[in-house]
Amino acid sequence: MSFSVLEQLRSAHEDIENIEKAMSMVLMDKNKNSKQTVSCEHALKYLIESSQSKSKTAVEIYQDKDGMRTDDINALAGQRTDKKAGDVWT
Structure with missing residues (x-):
C-alpha cells in the first residue's frame, strides 16, 4: 500500500499520542x-x-x-504543478 505523506504524518502523530498515554499509565x-x-x-x-x-x-x-509533502498539500488544495496542455481533467 502506498500512503500519502500527509497520512504517514497523521499516523506518526497518532502513534506518539498513544505512546504518551501508555507512558502515563505505566507511571501510574x-x-x-x-x-x-x-x-x-x-x-x-x-x-x-x-x-x-x-x-x-x-x-x-x-x-x-523530497518535496512530497508540499506536493500532497498542493494536490489537496487543488493546485496541480504537473498540468499538461490539452489535459481534459484540469
Missing part, C-alpha cells in the same frame, strides 16, 4: 506498586525509544527534503 502503575518498579522502568525505556523513533519520522516529513 509504578507509583501504585513498588514491586513492579523494574518492569515499569523497562516498559518506559521501550516507550521512550518508540516515541523518539516516531518523532524522528514526523520531523523528517516536516523537513520535506
